[in-house]
Amino acid sequence: MLKTSNSMCQALTKKGKPCRAAATEGGLCFFHANPNKAVELGRIGGRRNGKSPVGSEPLPNLDSAAAVRDTVNRLITDVYAGKLHPRIATGLAPLMQLQLRVLEKMDLEQRLTKIERQLKAMSENR
Ligand SMILES: [Zn+2]
Structure with a gap:
């Protein structure tokens, strides 16, 4: 000691x-x-012990609409199974929506860029 x-x-x-x-x-x-003050001030840190706050597994990269859909599926399953606090799911929902919107926008931009490139190529070949 x-x-x-x-x-x-x-x-x-x-x-x-x-x-x-x-x-x-x-x-x-x-x-x-x-300790409560420390929690208030430093929530970012980790909950190393015990279960992950987001359910059974860490969240995957939500870099596609399909990944967001799969994650929403899992969140629903986890909430239903009592593995995830509904409050966490409620907190995540608007972020998922935001992510989806960003993904849609990125998708549109990519397609637009592709079309612009094709148009440019067409006009150059004339
Ligand atoms: Zn101390």
């Missing part, structure tokens, strides 16, 4: 190392004494 110090936080960081932050009266630093 390490020698405890009153001046340093006695908790461990997320990486499992001694925190070393300045401790408050309880022997813990501000964040370790107020």
Whole structure:
């Protein structure tokens, strides 16, 4: 057991190392004494332990309409099976829609570029 110090936080960081932050009266630093504050401030970090918050598997690359469709399928299945909190699915839904819209736009742009190239080629061959 390490020698405890009153001046340093006695908790461990997320990486499992001694925190070393300045401790408050309880022997813990501000964040370790107020874990909810840390969660509020650093939600981005990881939930390394336990289940993934997005269900059974990490989300795939949503780089095609088919991938978005497959993922929506899986989210529905996961919510139904109780593997995914409906609130997370609710939060993801508008993002999926946004992604679909972007994909549609990209698709249109690609087609437009192709047509423009063909038109240019036609006019040059004249
Ligand atoms: Zn600490």
